[in-house]
Amino acid sequence: MPATERPDDSACLDGNAAAGPLGELFALDLAAAILTCAHCGASGPLAAHHVYPHAPALVVRCPGCAGVVLRYASDARGLRLEMTGTRLLTVAPPDQASFA
Numbered sequence: 002m003p004a005t006e007r008p009d010d011s012a013c014l015d016g017n018a019a020a021g022p023l024g025e026l027f028a029l030d031l032a033a034a035i036l037t038c039a040h041c042g043a044s045g046p047l048a049a050h051h052v053y054p055h056a057p058a059l060v061v062r063c064p065g066c067a068g069v070v071l072r073y074a075s076d077a078r079g080l081r082l083e084m085t086g087t088r089l090l091t092v093a094p095p096d097q098a099s100f101a
Contacts, residue, residue, distance in 0.1 A: 029092055036061075037089040040068030044089075058083075 037044040043065035050070065053060040058074035058081070070086040084090070 029095060031092065033093065035089075035091040036063075036070050036087050037091075038063040038066060038068055038070055039086050039088040040070075041066035042088070 032046065032048045034047045035044055036047055036050065041063060043063055045064065047061070050064055051062040051067070053062070058072040060069055061071045061073075062068065063070050063086070068086050070084070072081075072083040074081045
């Protein structure tokens with residue numbers, strides 16, 4: 002389906018339908034998760050990225066181009082995750098120790 006074509010609304014559910022599957026993803030240890038930078042296309046484990054924890058939000062930068070790949074903040078207003086600098090986040094299933 003072209004990106005500009007609207008899908009059939011009869012198959013559409015509200016965002017609650019995504020909560021379970023996304024809960025599986027974000028309940029995992031992400032240190033080995035592979036991030037692909039939206040700026041330069043480099044891929045590598047989160048553990049190899051540069052982290053600046055003392056900004057208003059935790060800032061993670063690409064080790065290749067120094068572009069911001071994600072920001073995370075936790076305060077009285079809630080938890081916020083911004084990933085516009087991440088093209089792709091890949092996480093191994095819990096039963097796999099690493100990506101083969």
